[in-house]
Amino acid sequence: MSLTARPTRRSVTAGLGAAATLGLLAACGRPDAEPGGGTAASAEPIAEGAATGSLTVWAMGAEGEKLPELLKGFQEQNPEVTVEVTPVPWDSAHDKFTSAIAAGTAPDVAQVGSTWMAEFVGLDALEPTPSEIATDDYFAGALDSVTVDETVYGVPWYVETRVVFYRKDLAEKAGITEPPTDWDGLVALAQAYQEQAGATWGISLQPGGTGSWQTVMPLIWSNGGNVVDEAGGAFTFDSPRNEEALAYYQSYFTDGIANPAPADGTTEQDFVSGAVPMFISGPWMMSAVEAVGGEGFADKYGVFTMPVKESGSSFLGGANLGVFQGTENRDAAWKLVQYLSTPEVQVEWFAQSTDLPALQQGWEDESVASNEKFEVFRAQLDTAIAPPVVASWEQVAASFDAQIEEVCKNDLAPAEALAATQSEAQGIGTGA
Structure with missing residues (x-):
């Protein structure tokens, strides 16, 4: 984590x-540390034996x-x-x-x-x-x-x-036999779950709060955006590509596809019951949903790589x-x-x-x-991307999480949210 x-x-x-x-x-610092982030101390060989x-x-x-x-x-x-x-x-x-x-x-x-x-x-x-x-x-x-x-x-x-977990059996009931590969296809599957398979919500997404940036960042990367420049020395939150990605994420909440106020700790139960037959998460959720679903449930669901806009990427x-x-x-x-x-x-x-x-x-x-x-x-x-390697990322990510919540729950314009995040990130600095 x-x-x-x-x-x-x-x-x-x-x-x-x-x-x-x-x-x-x-x-x-630490008593015996060299200054300069460790680069002044060369990596000495490991002794034999x-x-x-x-x-x-x-x-x-x-x-x-x-x-x-x-x-x-x-x-x-x-x-x-x-x-x-x-x-x-x-x-x-x-x-x-x-x-x-x-x-x-x-x-x-x-x-x-x-x-x-x-x-x-x-x-x-x-x-x-x-x-x-x-x-x-x-x-x-x-x-x-x-x-x-x-x-x-x-x-x-x-x-x-992170990949997308989905109920294969309910997708087939909704007339979809192959997992989507692009943004539009993901929306279509989520809506089909609601309209054809009786789902309350088409997909579970985090509407802001701690760690929500981990779901939004793959959309930014997939759309050709980023939040730091190539050198890692400056933040670039307020770009048109980032705005488009955040607007796409917001649409799931404004269009009634994702719940803007989900209850904590119900992802597994909602997935098994079919109330929310799709979510994005990591490999630990396999055992979690199978424990709730019981014998045979592993055959009812599948996973697929994150749908892309321009290129494949995930967190x-x-x-x-x-x-x-x-x-x-x-x-x-x-x-x-x-x-x-x-x-x-x-x-x-x-x-x-x-x-x-x-x-x-x-x-x-x-x-x-x-x-x-x-x-x-x-x-x-093969295409997954690590978070920005900047010393202040924990603080910057918390600021971004707060703005994502405003976007998802209070309909804040993505451009305004990204401008606010950019301003706060610049004030924090990269920690370099």
Whole structure:
């Protein structure tokens, strides 16, 4: 989740208080850190031999609970190392990290939300990745999420991307046998669900609020827009292409296709009942809807890649692994990251957690490749895009979420919303 990953897996920091905290942390840094976002300290080689000593690892949510089981293999290979895993709740993780960085008490290794990378690099908190850890097999969007100013910090650990979940049986009842591939087709399917299959709403979309930008951004990218320039040094929210994409998203609410005030926590039930037979989400929702739907429900629904306007794209989330500056057991820390960066271990992790491998080789394993729904996620990952790698993105995203809510619930003109977001983003700055 940061991006993480999943909308409920992140803590969004907003407002002047967060900006002040960012400035304070940048001033404090970590005791042994080099200035300049880590680029002044070259990536030293990893010492040969087995890992020894002790390591502290922080991981969030379900990953923090399941990681100790995965690390048994690492400890068998390195019997003289001790690894202590601390599970951290996602909703408090960002603040816990920034406080630890300021105090010089960050862990040796940690799961890092994908939208936090540039911020932590700017705080001199993360080490550059040694050359012994190959990065050429990662999905391009995942590698982008760990690349700051052309330097790679850490590695992608697992990935997720968003696709469209839909009730195949109800689509057939509505006379549609193939999933849509473009924006107009998505609208047509949603309306057909309402008109021909008895659905209350044609699709479930988030009408603003925390994380809603994760659904709107793929539409912007698909329409040839973006919210930062190529150099990542300036925001570009208020563009005609972005306005067109946000207007398209708004139309689902103004045209009565999506509920502007959905109840929390009912997506799975509404999907199974057919009241709302389509939504956009990540791979974790497969087990969620199948648990509610029961035996045989897996055959009633399918997934398809995000419909496009100009090009195919979706949000790329997941989480990364980072080694923190000042660790007293650097070599063992990187050996642990190296262990978790092998295809076979990523496949093992998939079996334990259903987190999708960030390494493309991991997808060649039958346990992943044999599921046709996962193959749709695999296809989407080829064009999925990581969020902007700017240090202030958490604050800017919170501002964008608030404006999206005004668009969806209060019929604010998309141009006005984007102008307001642009103004606020410029005031926040990129954190560079």
